[in-house]
Amino acid sequence: MTIDEDCHQDCPGLLPExxxxxxxxxxxxHALxxxxxxxxxxxxxxxxGDELNCLAFELPVTKSTLTHHFRVLREAGLIRxxxxxxxxMNTLRVGDLxxxxxxxxDAVLAAAEPCFTTPKPAAH
Amino acid sequence: MTIDEDCHQDCPGLLPExxxxxxxxxxxxHALxxxxxxxxxxxxxxxxGDELNCLAFELPVTKSTLTHHFRVLREAGLIRxxxxxxxxMNTLRVGDLxxxxxxxxDAVLAAAEPCFTTPKPAAH
DNA sequence: CTCGTAGTTTGACAGATCTCGTAGTACGGC
DNA sequence: GCCGTACTACGAGATCTGTCAAACTACGAG
Incomplete structure (x- = not known):
């Protein structure tokens, strides 16, 4: 069934992007x-640059929703x-972007960082 | 005639942002x-930095749609x-952003520029 | 005052999006 | 071969979004 065109010469299992x-x-x-x-x-x-699997993220959504978001990110070209x-495994396409x-x-990440900085042992 | 009655401090007629x-x-x-x-x-x-009125844009949408988009941009804080x-009159809030x-x-504009630098009907 | 211009408001509608639950597939461990 | 894990697919529902048309307001020119 799966013809596996995503099987490029070097990376088997790479999904189309x-x-x-x-x-x-x-x-x-839009993805961001x-x-x-x-x-x-x-x-x-x-x-x-490390790879993270889809369940390594602590997000308040179900697996189905997570799959949906990962596909949007991949089809937009943000992740591999x-x-x-x-x-x-998921990686950011930092170089391509x-x-x-x-x-x-860089600008988006710098702007987003203050919203998500949970571990901050500096203050207190 | 134009008294600054509804001026907040500097600009009469300034819409909330x-x-x-x-x-x-x-x-x-999302606005972008x-x-x-x-x-x-x-x-x-x-x-x-010059001001442009809402109809100075040649866009394939009606006035209603244009009003909608301008409001989204203003409420997102992108324009004044x-x-x-x-x-x-509309201006980009370059400094605030x-x-x-x-x-x-800057990054968005640099990325968007190639898409719009050819406003003429080019053979695709 | 009347009229035209510039923009708004409202309602409607089609399409996209986010979310979920359930069922299904692929893979590795036993 | 069987089972659990990780993820996907398929609806389905609720909300959001972009678009338009028509009626409306605000302002300036005569």
Whole structure:
């Protein structure tokens, strides 16, 4: 059933995603405009390039909803998804986004950070 | 005749808008995610701070829709609206946005520019 | 005062979006 | 082979959004 066209030469299990020159600004902004997705992107950014599976995020939504948001992010080109066993690993496409929309992701993350800074042992 | 009766402190006819510290990232991103509104913002940016009335934009929508989009932009804090006779002048809140979300507007405009630099009907 | 211009308000509607629950698929461990 | 985990697919419902048309207000020019 699954023809697995996502099986490129180097990365089996890589799910289809837009190429760098196919990234659309509207889609990226729309994907980032949702608080749940913005949170996911921020978490991925803090992971520093590490892969995170879909359930590694503590979000107040069900798995179905999470799947939906991850697909929106992937189809907008913000994240890369890669099957690995029963899990699906997610990474931010930092380089691709910086190449296509220089400074955009950095500015969004810098603006979003104050909203999500939970661990802050500095004060108190 | 034009007495500053409803002037808050400086500008009579200024429509209500969120303060700088009330700007919400989601709202800004959501406002920018629509192609019509992104176009308006880009046009205002190119105006270089000049005021533009609502009908100065050549957009394929009716006046009602335009009013709707301008309100979304103003309530998100992206533009400032100021009554002037029968017209309503619009300006980008460049400084406020840069103060609250440094680099965000610049990055968006830089990313949006290639989409709009060809307003002429080009063979696709 | 009358008229035209600029913009608003309202209601309506189609389509998108977010969310969920349930059922289903894919994979690894036993 | 069987079961649990991780995720997906399929509705379905509620809300939001973009769009329009028509009626309305506000202002300035004659």
């Amino acid at each position: 837009p190429a760098v020159d196919e990234l659309r600004l509207e889609a990226v902004l 405009a949702d608080p749940t997705r913005l949170r996911i992107v921020a978490d991925l950014a803090w992971a520093g 998804q890669h099957r690995r066993g029963t899990s699906k 910086a190449a296509r929309f220089p400074g955009l992701l | 969120p303060a700088v510290d009330e700007l919400r990232l989601e709202a800004v991103l 995610a629509d192609p019509t509104r992104l176009r308006i913002v880009a046009d205002l940016a190119w105006a270089g 609206q100021h009554r002037r006779g029968t017209s309503k 840069a103060a609250r979300f440094p680099g965000l507007l």
